Amino acid sequence: MSINLDIRPTAGRIGAEIKGINLSGDLDDFAINAIRKALVKYKVIFFRQQNLDADGQIRFARRFGELTTAHPTLPPLVERPEVLDLDYGRTATRSNEWHTDVTFVDRPPLGSILRAVEIPPVGGDTIWANTVTAYQDLPAHLQTLANGLWAVHTNAYDYVKPAVTLNEATKAYHQVFTSTVYETLHPVVRVHPESGERGLFIGGFVRQIRDLSTSESTALVQLLQSYVTRPENTVRWRWQVGDVAFWDNRATQHYAIYDYDGQPRRVQRVTIAGDRPISIDGKFSQAIKGDASAYLPQAV
Numbered sequence: 001m002s003i004n005l006d007i008r009p010t011a012g013r014i015g016a017e018i019k020g021i022n023l024s025g026d027l028d029d030f031a032i033n034a035i036r037k038a039l040v041k042y043k044v045i046f047f048r049q050q051n052l053d054a055d056g057q058i059r060f061a062r063r064f065g066e067l068t069t070a071h072p073t074l075p076p077l078v079e080r081p082e083v084l085d086l087d088y089g090r091t092a093t094r095s096n097e098w099h100t101d102v103t104f105v106d107r108p109p110l111g112s113i114l115r116a117v118e119i120p121p122v123g124g125d126t127i128w129a130n131t132v133t134a135y136q137d138l139p140a141h142l143q144t145l146a147n148g149l150w151a152v153h154t155n156a157y158d159y160v161k162p163a164v165t166l167n168e169a170t171k172a173y174h175q176v177f178t179s180t181v182y183e184t185l186h187p188v189v190r191v192h193p194e195s196g197e198r199g200l201f202i203g204g205f206v207r208q209i210r211d212l213s214t215s216e217s218t219a220l221v222q223l224l225q226s227y228v229t230r231p232e233n234t235v236r237w238r239w240q241v242g243d244v245a246f247w248d249n250r251a252t253q254h255y256a257i258y259d260y261d262g263q264p265r266r267v268q269r270v271t272i273a274g275d276r277p278i279s280i281d282g283k284f285s286q287a288i289k290g291d292a293s294a295y296l297p298q299a300v
């Protein structure tokens with residue numbers, strides 16, 4: 001038996017809204033399999049105005065695999081170790097940079113499920129980008145170049161803004177964020193474990209392309225990244241309270257727009273553990289620094 005979901009693509013190359021499904025209800029395996037298929041195909045899927053609470057969100061997320069703790073260095077929501085509480089209006093937390101989540105560990109998340117708790121009347125949208133179509137957009141020569149590259153990712157990356165311009169709260173946040181330093185070597189082109197698709201695996205935590213100078217590395221990452229963020233490869237979501245977004249972190253980057261100065265915006269994230277990325281020639285990512293075993297469930 002299979003079920004047909006009501007799927008409405010949100011943009012030409014990435015994103016779909018799934019209608020007519022209640023995520024707090026008892027979903028059978030057919031429904032979960034259909035959602036998973038939609039996730040892999042559309043890369044980010046949206047469910048409008050669900051009445052999930054944090055426990056319901058955890059229950060739904062568990063159907064897709066083992067969960068990580070909230071974050072390798074950031075504290076979880078009180079009494080719910082799986083939930084990362086992103087309270088942007090009131091804290092120094094910001095995600096207004098293009099990134100793939102937690103790529104500084106050797107098994108970055110499969111995906112995350114984000115639930116809107118409080119949303120400003122205007123602004124605070126999130127954008128996702130399709131890293132597979134970004135790779136496909138590269139001219140053949142650039143694909144060949146990217147295919148052989150490896151990059152070091154770290155949570156202790158340099159901030160674009162000089163430290164002196166950061167306020168105290170932001171400095172304190174970065175101190176917690178980097179309280180344990182992680183470094184991992186990942187292929188720049190990753191083969192997706194479910195679809196077999198090739199995608200650019202870079203994002204905000206890349207520090208350096210292996211064997212290149214800092215300036216060569218920066219120029220090359222910028223060039224590749226410009227394909228990821230082409231508007232054609234993106235979708236933008238205008239949140240309403242109760243909305244749920246579920247992205248495939250193996251094939252996307254995202255950016256949380258900060259254009260609602262000081263107003264409350266609060267979302268909560270639950271994360272599904274991922275596997276070790278693999279390159280086109282079958283080599284696995286390698287941890288260089290930091291022990292992520294408290295963050296990740298045991299490797300199988």
Ligand SMILES: O=C(O)CCC(=O)C(=O)O
Binds near residue numbers: 254
């Ligand atoms: O706040 C958002 O919309 C997304 C934040 C983010 O980067 C994340 O939850 O991983």
Ligand SMILES: [Fe+2]
Binds near residue numbers: 100
């Ligand atoms: Fe993120």
